[in-house]
Amino acid sequence: MDLVAMCVNDVLTSGAQPLFFLDYLATSKLNSGQLTQVVAGIAQGCRLAGCALLGGETAEMPGFYKPGEYDLAGFCVGIVEKSQMLDGSKVQMGDVAIGLASEGVHSNGFSLVRKIVSESTSDTGTSNWDTCPKMLGGSSLGEVLLTPTQIYVKPVLDALDSGIEIRAMAHITGGGIPENLPRCLGVGQSVQIEPSSWVIPPIFQWLAQAGDVSAQEMFNTFNMGIGFVLIVSPTQAEQTLSWFESLGIAAYTIGEVIEGTGDVIGIPE
Helix, strand or coil: CHHHHHHHHHHHCCCCEEEEEEEEEEECCCCHHHHHHHHHHHHHHHHHHCCEEEEEEEEECECCECCCCEEEEEEEEEECCHHHCCCCCCCCCCCEEEEEECCCCCCCCHHHHHHHHHHCCCCCCCCHHHCCCHHHCCCCHHHHHCCCCCCCHHHHHHHHHCCCCEEEEEECCCCHHHHHHHHHCCCCEEEEECHHHCCCCHHHHHHHHHHCCCHHHHHHHCCCCEEEEEEECHHHHHHHHHHHHHCCCCEEEEEEEEECCCCEECCCC
16 A cells, blocks of 8 residues: 555645556565455555556566565556646745644655664564554554555545645655655745644654664654645635544644745754
8 A cells, every 4th residue: 555655645746636556566476365465455545545556567587586575666647737736836935834644654764664673672572573662552663664654645635626725735755854845845945844843653753762863864764743745825724724634634734935945944953
């Protein structure tokens, strides 16, 4: 499902509705049980995004992949009227950045995650992935870190249909807020954010402590609890917050568009 989420959320940032998705899977030898689980996850992601799974390609490459290993890729196509495409040109000074909560780490930063988990110690003698830190409320690291990426397509498109004028969007993926949020801005604009304005999930606290990772590096690597950002007029900020809260999606006013050179101001150092 993460594969679908990463594609459809990216397409959504232009204001487009995802239409269809195709996948590619390569492995040493096809395992029917494994393949069934993978396709089921892709199909579920497509259902959540409202797009069709048209098909895909599978390749057996013995000697290239180890038994049980596989490589997965995919892409989607979306559609939007040219006049409604979001490219940063509609963003104005003083516009508000609304952050939509993530479901955790999502799909980025896992090279660092694996390093931290592999080097962490378990007092119970269990696998590090089975460790249940107190701050995670009884869930294991594996359970929390495998939580699928949130798919924002339907609630965001429904918000547009309801009359909320979304002027720009950003999918917070690799590089975190500092790298992804500036992509949706216009020329001569920056964003001032307030990191204390939203709830940072406990898994990020654990990663920072266990890996001795600085706050700046955490924000440069992970989404830090914000999976998607909408830029709206100040007059529609409260309406936007209420809309997503009514759908059970936590939303926060996290910042404001200001004059600048395309950077994010307020990231902890």
